Amino acid sequence: MQNLDKTRFIAANYSNLQGLKGVPMGLLLITVVLWANQLHGRATDLSLPILFGVVTIVVTFLIYRYYKSHFGKVESTPKQKRVVFLLSIVGALVALGAFLGDNYLHLPLSLVGLVFAATVVTEYLRMQWIAPGHYLLPAMLACFVIILLVSILPLLGAGDWWKLLGLREQMFGVLVVVGAVIVAYGLFGHWYFVHQLPLVTPEAKGEE
């Protein structure tokens, strides 16, 4: 018999399962951090990060078109849209606070990293709220643990770990890892989604 829970999960979380959409964003994060890392003093020429941003927007649009033409379109309910909007606003405000906190408080941990780790948990809970299913739990748990660990590494005695990556600051190190996690999770999400379809097996279709 077909897996109705999985059908519900995939239809409800369709936009989240379009993993390739996250790849350009993760790569943008990494390239902008690497660009910022080689700066000495204030940036005077912003043409390169602007170019990265434009390329990201174009590629994301093309990926959006790819999903729409190959896998179709699903519209979320108004209630689901309101929750996403609310979480985005709250998340942006908390991230801004964490960014300022990291810049002014100089704590032995990364508040920005902790916000990203909390975002993974929030996203998991949101997905559970729409349609229960632990299908992505191992991947999301791995993302959460990696981001949490790099956020608190100095607390665990591994200070200056970002220098091993050739980066100047803790925030740069955390953001590069977060970018890499976004890329890896995006590729996995796409692979997972594509390999689930179709959800009605040929045997089941032949029952009637």
Place this chain on the structure above:
Amino acid sequence: MGSVFEEMAGLDRLIHEPSRLAILTALSTCQRADFVFLQRITGLTGGNLSSQISKLADAGLVSVEKKIIAKRSNTLVQITPRGQEAIEQHWQQLEQLRKSAQEWKPKS
């Protein structure tokens, strides 16, 4: 005939057919979905999917809206309140059936 079999016989065959059950289940979690998505999720051919959607629409369980976007037809399918109620009731019946089947023992 035991109660398990009576419950099985009581299932609505219009909804219980696997493809139509998948279509309704998918539509029950979203505002609406297009034809391409329903085709990918069910693996049905275009003609077969059209036929299944027509049956559901005729029963008042889904509504269909056809649009022309950039000279291409785009079919959007939405579950109706009646369809939502029917699929929720069907899941409850399936759950009840699963429990009954676990408890059922043949009379010796």
